[in-house]
Amino acid sequence: MREPVIAYVGIGANLGDAVATVRGAIERLGSLPQSHVMKASSLYRTAPHDAQGPDFVNAVAQLQTGLEADELLAHLQEIEQEAGRERPYRNAPRTLDLDLLLYAADRIDGAKLTVPHPRMRERAFVLVPLSEIAPQEVTAAQLAAVSGQRIEALPPA
Ligand code: ADP
Ligand code: MG
Numbered sequence: 001m002r003e004p005v006i007a008y009v010g011i012g013a014n015l016g017d018a019v020a021t022v023r024g025a026i027e028r029l030g031s032l033p034q035s036h037v038m039k040a041s042s043l044y045r046t047a048p049h050d051a052q053g054p055d056f057v058n059a060v061a062q063l064q065t066g067l068e069a070d071e072l073l074a075h076l077q078e079i080e081q082e083a084g085r086e087r088p089y090r091n092a093p094r095t096l097d098l099d100l101l102l103y104a105a106d107r108i109d110g111a112k113l114t115v116p117h118p119r120m121r122e123r124a125f126v127l128v129p130l131s132e133i134a135p136q137e138v139t140a141a142q143l144a145a146v147s148g149q150r151i152e153a154l155p156p157a
Pocket of ligand 2: 099
């Protein structure tokens with residue numbers, strides 16, 4: 001078994017009580033086997049990006065985990081399923097989206113899992129919260145490239 005690694009998970013919700021959904025997801029991440037939430041970003045309100053519906057609420061969590069990347073992805077999908085029961089119609093905006101952004105310094109290119117997440121560098125809703133908790137993972141140029149995307153931090157609970 002490998003030593004625990006640091007992984008970053010992107011969290012997004014835009015249906016129902018999205019703030020409560022994101023907070024609940026961060027708690028659930030902390031209850032995964034062999035895993036702890038080391039840091040959680042602020043919550044951010046963001047404009048929908050390649051998606052329909054109301055504004056999103058986004059955050060990024062830093063996990064220390066002993067799970068393998070594919071095991072972690074399976075748990076993320078299980079948490080999405082738990083939150084998805086109120087999905088009103090097929091392909092509706094999802095109640096909860098959990099993306100594995102980074103897993104240690106690993107590069108994974110599999111059928112079900114690509115890490116680093118291939119679209120994370122295009123998305124202010126990932127880069128801004130990630131830079132809050134892990135500034136070393138995001139460059140100023142990357143942030144500047146997404147500065148046209150609307151995003152605002154929500155006040156702490
Ligand atoms: P997106 O998160 O880009 O809006 P989806 O959540 O609908 O898209 O995509 C889910 C699919 O993406 C899953 O089938 C999963 O296997 C695949 N996938 C590939 N890489 C990742 C990753 N790093 N994190 C989460 N899902 C991933
Ligand atoms: Mg996803």
